[in-house]
Amino acid sequence: MIKRSLKLALLPTAVFCMVFGTGLRAQSLDEARTSTKNEQYDKAEELFQQLIKNEPSNSTYYFYYGENKLLDYFADTISNSLNIAMRDAAEVFNKGIEANPADPLNYVGLARVAFYNTEEAKADELRVKARSLLPTYKKVTKIKEPKSYAFTLAKIAESYIRFEQVDTSKALPFIREAISIDPRNSEVYLIAGDIYILVNDGSKAIKNYNLAQDWDLQSPTANMKIGSIYVKGRNLMAAIPYYEQAIALDQNYAPAYRELGQLYSMAGRFNDSKKFFEKYLELTQGNIPAKIRYVNALFYAREYEEVIKNVEEIFAIDNSRTYMNRIAGYSAYEEGNFQLAKQYMDRLFANLDADRLIKKDFIYYARILARKNQNYYKMLIDADNDAGELSKLQARSATLKGAAREKALADIDTLKAKVESARAQIKEAESELADAFTAYDRAINFENKEDLNLLYEKGTVQYAAHMYADAASTWSQLLEKGRDSENDYLQVGRAFYQDKAYDKADEIFTKMAEKYPDNLQAYLWMANTAAAKDPDSELGIARPRFQALVRKAAVDSVKNVKEIYDALRFLGYEALQSKRYDEARAYYNRMMNLSPDYRIRAHSSLSTMYMTMGEYQKAVEENNKILAIEPGNEAAKSAIQYISQLQRSAQPKAHPNEITGVISDSSGEPIAGASVRVKDTAAEAWTNARGEYKFVMPEASEALIISAKGYRSIEIPVTKRRTYNATLEK
Template identity: 25%
Template sequence: MKNSVSPEKFKTSGLFDKPNGFSRIMLAFAFIAISTFTFAQSPEVRSALRLIDIEQPSKGISELEKLADKSSSNQYYLGLGYLRTGNKEKALQAFEKGISMNEKDGLNHAGKGHVKLLDKNATEAKLHFDKALSVSKSKDANVLKAVAEGYMADTKFILDAINLLNKAKTINGSDPEVHILLGDAYLKQNNGGESVSSYERAGSADPKNGKAFYKVAKVYQRSKNTDMVMEYLNKAVQADPQYAPAYKELGEAYYLNKQADKAVEAYEKYLPITENAGQARYQYAFFLFMAKRYDKANEIFKEVINSPNASPTALKFYAYSLIEQGKGNEARPVLEQYFQKVKPEEIQASDYAYYGKLLVDLKEDSLANDAFAKSLDLDSAQFDVLQLQATTFMKRKKYVEAAETTKQLMSIRNQPAAQDYWNLGQAYYFSDQFSAADSAFSKVVEMQGEKTPLPVYLFAARAKANVDSTMTTGLAKPMYDTFLSKALQDPEKNKKSIIEAYEYLGAYSIHKEGNVVQAKSYYDKILQLDPAHSGAKEFMRELNKPAPAQKGR
């Protein structure tokens, strides 16, 4: 660090030759000067400006207002506080009052120039900046810094700002704010490397300065370097455990990394600090929803949606959270309110999908199909929605629609699954498209082999029986035989289907082979399983009728 008077000059006068009383006094003076240079403002002003940085603006402004009348410099910092909280009018009043208190204090001239440049009045701004530099003879690091911060209000003057800040740095290189402003200026030039270096110098000058590390994280955020973003955000909160913006960014970064629990934890530290929770309350509820902490999420969503400025998105996720809790009756009016409030072009496929699933749970299958259709219009490649759509059509006995939806599902898979062919076969079978059903069931058998479930053999046999309804070829016999070989392993469980197979085989024996003895054996087996079976009993009665007497005998 360079002082305005070189230590070497003192050495030549002999004052540093031995530790006499006068030399000790001068050393003490030098340390006081260094301390003054290191932090540009008084501890009270620094504390107040920090309150603004950590999202407690009303507290920060209140503290600055208490300090303002003590000096013209404090009037400038009050004005700066107003600027940082977006109040140009009050800032200008503070700067003008500071000039009236001490016309030779360059800080307030710099502040007034800052306001004029924000008002796009570059000519008048420059007059005030020049006045600030003139009264301070361009030797006051605080004034140089104030003018530079003013120039940064317009990117056309970034080079002027950088030159002034570099000059301020030669006077007081230990002021962290000088380095932070330099970092900001370099960032406006898209010079990330110099920006990071400046912010890191600020952090070295004041290891408790959370803002410096936070700003490094924001630079890395531009290049999507997630690891470095997380590292510096954590450094920020380690340096200053009250630095609210870093907790907020940490929450969002953890969410993007699919670490919902950590996102919740970061926001639970952020919300008690910030004065303006606002949208952050909703964001916190959303993180709770993502972390599957639905009870707590719903408490906050309930507060949020009662606000006059409640966003449609808050309504949506409140409904989602209720649905996840199984509170469909509560969720339905909330979700329907969302659809009424949101712009139609902002509705997502997932919104209609959630609504459809809710309606299925409420046994509103027809409306569910309508909702799924709207979802698929927005995104036709949703596996789960297509599956639910087909299943719901089947429940409603809309078999043709179920078949079409299942085919759509199969078309977007890399390789259709055996379950797809089974569902397709069922839809075809119940819509009387027996040949198509036969093909689908046969595909399942081909894919599953020995692991083919018993119902597949049964429906495959039924489809074939319907294709060959006159039993011209006996198409279904081999499949019924296969079915029986497996079903007879548990005859009690499969009794009804076994009887169906015996009925077919009995009819086949008579109509195709003319083998009454074989047919009788099948009907005997039916009666063993079900002695009251009317079809088998009728067959036996017909079989046992005496032959009619011949005439003439």
């Protein structure tokens, strides 16, 4: 009797312990999940690990623990590695399956991982497996646990989301079935809203988020998601009430404060932004992971200087977080501080495991080094010019004596040091550019997925550095891989052209004309290439190509006026040089009828032709026609004055203000069609195919402006000399 009484007495205690134990487990799981929702992923991880340690057979813990790892990655895709995050999450889900192979949720987790790893077949197989573990039913009212059943279906739908994209034809049927089973399930409506927002259906997203709120009145999540929709639509003021409502429901809901911090930063209200970010850090207990998410928010708000400042504060507390060099390096690049950006990225590459490096690391590193050395070609030109001056100074010093010689020697030492320093900088720049191209290659082929847009970008950097052969080789790969638009052909051909590989350039432009027979640029560059191959017109290969260009362009002379003008200018000059004056006259007259914009140039060309023929009066008439159009044209006035002097003199003498010269590019090749203009006047001349020009300057001219399409303009002061040669850079 005593024994029975004792058992009866202990029974309530045992029942209480069982109930309390179950409640404690639920409470602990809720606490862990709440930490995840509050973006306290490190704290959530500790709680999940403790739950699993206490109850290793509970597969539910593993599922939410795996989700915590995925959400931790998505909260910081800058610092975290996708491969490692997916690997770690998969490991947790697999342990969940070992704990309970009949639980479908961990199969759903693995399906999500497989889908992010672009293993679609495997993901589908795992979804089928998860669905097979759900009991079949004839009536939804007969389902024993409708809430968990509907939740699993919604999670299967969610597994079709990847990188802000979703296949609604596959995902939404699961959502509809889940709602039919449990129409009061808040989490199902949240996932439905997430799916609709990804396909830009804001109204349906908001409808589902509102339903989620209706069935879980105390949850702040739905309001925050609605606020995010308005932020996405740039309607910032409309978003604020929803974030405030989320906070009203749960004053410790950290994500809402972070979102408000980002919102006010976007609105330029930085004091308000700082206030909410500080509250966010306070709620997350100022832990380093929370501060890292704050840094990410600053980065997306383009507060790059603040990013760097906060990263250094993190390093002061915990310098083991090597990956933070990544966001600091990215930010320094965006700030234009390429040297600092390189330092951060060098530390990242030196200390971070190779499998934690991401594609963006190589992209940013390539761009950092490219921008840091964007003046590489100018450095080459300046160094060569200084070296030339040094040679001249050394030769002249040998003829000097006394104090003049001592000064010259001192100048030589200074210039020599400058040249040596420049050569060292050039060597460093060449090394860093080589590293940039290696980084581009790593990014282009990252994880064996070729990125043709980056291949194009690499060629652009090579072209800008005047590495024309390399650029042509890089861009040619695009053509080989089927990226063969008109622009792709043009850039490859131009690169070969700049490299003086004229046969290869001609081959590319010819293929372009065959593939795109209506594209005039193909015919223009075929003609330009022929002119470059035959600069003195000895072979006569350019003339028929320019004639073909004129015929092709004549289909729409208004639209194609520039191409026709370029062709007529060459044909007229070529005929003039060959003394086919009637033909030259015909081309220049045709040029005059193209457009009023070209009349002065046509009259000027005719004037030059008549001067060459010795028909001075006709040359004067052409210049008078120019003055009738533009009374202040100084070039025409000077030409008339010069012709008058020639006619008065038995022995023609050069006009005292006549200047001549040759305009060439940085490699010494002449630039045809370059403009040589007297500053602040209309006096102007254009170079011939040999880059030569000659004209009479107005009195009191102070400077020449020399320019050509595709080159940087330069200004040269006018002195007593009458020959002005110049080099233009791209």
